[in-house]
């Protein structure tokens with residue numbers, strides 16, 4: 369039985385991950401902002417799966433969020449075996465019109481908090497000779513994306529960071545896996561006002577299916593996983609085609 373810390377659990381893919389890990393008998397630490405939803409989720413998971421569930425309500429866009437999380441974990445005398453860096457959101461549109469404050473928060477959540485959480489939990493994992501880290505990228509990790517330039521750039525960081533770290537950690541008993549979902553039916557698209565784009569009209573996966581793929585590949589210690597056949601083809605074309613063509617395809621799919 370592992371202790372699993374998951375960020376962004378109150379909806380979508382993170383919620384599906386919390387259910388999956390709990391159903392497999394693991395103890396869970398939920399991290400998100402919405403305290404009421406976290407409380408409900410704690411009661412629900414505990415009663416359904418008889419596992420221990422703690423929660424930390426915090427905003428990962430705040431600079432001191434990771435210190436606060438580590439303080440809580442220390443006060444509970446828990447060690448974290450599995451870290452799932454899932455929390456995230458999008459701010460899409462023409463860059464000159466998008467909200468800079470949201471974009472800087474996105475950089476904080478997708479890049480800085482993910483990096484700091486990984487840095488904070490890794491030493492303990494290495495010392496114990498066991499640990500798993502799952503970072504949620506995106507098919508956007510593979511393609512610079514017009515009308516979603518900052519989001520795609522943050523997800524490119526997640527993929528590159530995870531890949532580099534995977535190699536470094538060989539032989540330590542700790543693995544890093546980057547899961548790259550494509551369009552998934554969560555609150556993500558609605559919040560970013562991109563649910564009417566071509567991207568979210570076709571080949572949209574369910575969060576439970578994405579989490580199941582992430583879970584099984586994390587257990588196998590895989591380096592990078594793209595969720596779903598259609599997304600695998602998209603990623604393959606991003607690797608093979610020139611950036612000008614990929615840019616046009618991405619623009620066509622995401623333009624509001």
Ligand SMILES: NC(=O)c1ccc[n+]([C@@H]2O[C@H](COP(=O)([O-])OP(=O)(O)OC[C@H]3O[C@@H](n4cnc5c(N)ncnc54)[C@H](OP(=O)(O)O)[C@@H]3O)[C@@H](O)[C@H]2O)c1
Pocket residue numbers: 375376377378379380381382399400401402405426427428429454455456457477504505506507548549550551552553554555556557559
């Ligand atoms: N859905 C897609 O099509 C898609 C595709 C590719 C990649 N992804 C990635 O998948 C991950 C999960 O997204 P989702 O689709 O499940 O979206 P979602 O349904 O909107 O869920 C996002 C979760 O992140 C939490 N969160 C957001 N900002 C936060 C913050 N500042 N501090 C703490 N928690 C925060 C939210 O909880 P609170 O509001 O309670 O804080 C929520 O639980 C993200 O990294 C996203 O980039 C999604």
